[in-house]
Amino acid sequence: MAGADATSPVEDQPQPFNATKLEPAKKRKRSRSPSASNPKRHDARSDSKQSNSPSNPLKRQRTPSPQPQVRKQKRPGQRARITDAEQEHIRQKKLEREKELEAVVAKQGIHDAVRQHYNAVPERGRDWRKTDSRIKGLRSFNNWVKSTIIQKFSPNEDFTPPAPQERGGMIFAEGPSEIKGLLVLDIGCGKGGDLGKWQQAPQNVELYVGLDPADVSIDQAKERYRQMSSRGGGGRGRGRGGHNRPPPRLFQAEFYTQDCFGESIDRIPLVRDVGFDSAGGPSRFGGGGFDVVSMMFCMHYAFESEEKARMMLKNVAGSLKKGGRLIGCIPNSDVISEKVREFNARIAPKPEDEKSGEDGEKAESKEVIEREEGEAEPTAEWGNGIYRVRFPGKTPEDGIFRPPFGQKYNYFLHEAVEEVPEYVVPWGVFRSLAEDYNLELQYHKSFDEVWKTENDDDVLGPLSERMGVRERGRGPLLVSDEEMEAASFYVAFCFYKV
Numbered sequence: 074m075a076g077a078d079a080t081s082p083v084e085d086q087p088q089p090f091n092a093t094k095l096e097p098a099k100k101r102k103r104s105r106s107p108s109a110s111n112p113k114r115h116d117a118r119s120d121s122k123q124s125n126s127p128s129n130p131l132k133r134q135r136t137p138s139p140q141p142q143v144r145k146q147k148r149p150g151q152r153a154r155i156t157d158a159e160q161e162h163i164r165q166k167k168l169e170r171e172k173e174l175e176a177v178v179a180k181q182g183i184h185d186a187v188r189q190h191y192n193a194v195p196e197r198g199r200d201w202r203k204t205d206s207r208i209k210g211l212r213s214f215n216n217w218v219k220s221t222i223i224q225k226f227s228p229n230e231d232f233t234p235p236a237p238q239e240r241g242g243m244i245f246a247e248g249p250s251e252i253k254g255l256l257v258l259d260i261g262c263g264k265g266g267d268l269g270k271w272q273q274a275p276q277n278v279e280l281y282v283g284l285d286p287a288d289v290s291i292d293q294a295k296e297r298y299r300q301m302s303s304r305g306g307g308g309r310g311r312g313r314g315g316h317n318r319p320p321p322r323l324f325q326a327e328f329y330t331q332d333c334f335g336e337s338i339d340r341i342p343l344v345r346d347v348g349f350d351s352a353g354g355p356s357r358f359g360g361g362g363f364d365v366v367s368m369m370f371c372m373h374y375a376f377e378s379e380e381k382a383r384m385m386l387k388n389v390a391g392s393l394k395k396g397g398r399l400i401g402c403i404p405n406s407d408v409i410s411e412k413v414r415e416f417n418a419r420i421a422p423k424p425e426d427e428k429s430g431e432d433g434e435k436a437e438s439k440e441v442i443e444r445e446e447g448e449a450e451p452t453a454e455w456g457n458g459i460y461r462v463r464f465p466g467k468t469p470e471d472g473i474f475r476p477p478f479g480q481k482y483n484y485f486l487h488e489a490v491e492e493v494p495e496y497v498v499p500w501g502v503f504r505s506l507a508e509d510y511n512l513e514l515q516y517h518k519s520f521d522e523v524w525k526t527e528n529d530d531d532v533l534g535p536l537s538e539r540m541g542v543r544e545r546g547r548g549p550l551l552v553s554d555e556e557m558e559a560a561s562f563y564v565a566f567c568f569y570k571v
């Protein structure tokens with residue numbers, strides 16, 4: 074992550090929900106419009122090429138599609154307002170942080186560094202998140218996107234929403250649904266920030282299993298669930314629909330401290346009880362017992378190595394029943410590739426620099442000249458006042474990462490993530506690899522595209538107002554440009570287990 078510790082308590086969650094407005098996910102698939110399921114960045118031609126290509130995904134890395142718009146660079150002159158001493162102080166602090174992190178990585182490995190980081194992120198409470206946080210717009214927006222994905226893709230194919238009945242302009246569901254509830258596995262559940270979103274899912278959840286290697290986060294998730302139970306499952310005094318109906322019965326939730334990328338999750342008895350198919354290698358999964366596996370803002374940690382990425386997919390595919398859905402969000406590799414290309418083009422020697430200077434030596438590119446003696450070579454880096462991405466070393470000129478695993482960068486998010494190492498997830502590689510595990514792509518959109526396509530939806534639009542993404546009455550966005558840029562670093566996805 075990032076994900077802005079993208080958690081929110083029950084009260085932040087979707088409330089009025091007219092389940093009839095959303096078709097169950099599989100039904101949508103049949104009637105989907107091309108624009109909804111084939112976002113621009115997900116080039117249909119390159120996709121079909123991939124699915125027909127031989128099964129080694131490492132050979133099938135797609136050229137990232139170009140970004141439609143180039144983001145504005147930092148204002149010229151802004152740098153000059155920071156004094157040299159301040160700049161040196163910032164640099165020193167950054168170096169200290171990096172050294173500390175490198176020490177942990179060297180001693181215990183990346184996995185422990187990530188776990189340690191998430192364990193240390195304080196749980197600041199709802200009020201702080203809603204009022205004092207400088208990134209409250211981003212938090213709300215990320216939560217809305219996660220709710221949107223849950224609302225769109227969590228219901229089973231055979232789920233029929235309860236018949237609605239209009240009374241006095243409000244829509245009520247008629248009585249409790251007899252349909253079997255969903256079995257949900259939340260990998261990288263963190264502090265349980267999505268519990269409330271699952272409580273508001275169109276199809277009731279029967280069992281929620283949350284896994285995360287950060288033991289402190291797991292304790293916080295248990296506590297959050299305990300608080301939900303003591304409130305009877307709903308938000309503050311409001312049931313699903315926000316119409317003073319009793320909230321749906323709170324699902325059973327169990328939490329375990331578990332690394333889901335380095336080892337098999339079949340060591341957890343409950344996972345085996347629900348159903349886990351641990352047979353053999355790729356493409357041999359008959360199916361597990363879960364309806365949905367969710368991986369919000371966490372899958373990129375699995376791309377440390379091919380071994381981990383495959384273990385992650387084995388865990389996902391082994392848990393999902395046929396027809397089950399994998400939903401989640403990760404950083405957008407198209408954005409990363411584009412930024413890296415831009416950076417490399419900027420530092421490449423310009424044609425005029427090739428000419429010899431007066432003293433007969435070759436002139437260097439402008440950026441190189443500005444560098445002071447002894448200063449390290451610049452590396453690809455971008456961001457704004459609230460987030461920053463930085464590659465520690467050289468990056469490919471064409472923006473295509475080879476090999477596609479272990480491509481580390483550091484991510485910083487104001488108030489939430491302190492320079493944590495993450496890994497590029499080259500989308501084409503991930504998609505091809507997922508196919509090997511019988512996971513077929515259904516949906517792939519950047520967060521800004523999710524907003525553009527869903528903000529008018531009868532259900533998701535009003536939901537965005539209740540969640541603080543925009544002002545009531547289709548008012549202005551409560552997400553700043555900086556926050557929207559930070560959010561656009563992510564894509565949301567859904568795969569089907571076939």
Ligand SMILES: C[S@@+](CC[C@H](N)C(=O)[O-])C[C@H]1O[C@@H](n2cnc3c(N)ncnc32)[C@H](O)[C@@H]1O
Binds near residue numbers: 187263267331333374
């Ligand atoms: C940004 S947080 C997201 C938490 C939560 N999904 C959310 O959206 O609020 C990323 C989470 O991924 C978890 N994570 C990192 N490595 C993991 C692994 N090997 N297995 C499972 N989860 C992992 C971290 O501990 C952390 O809780």
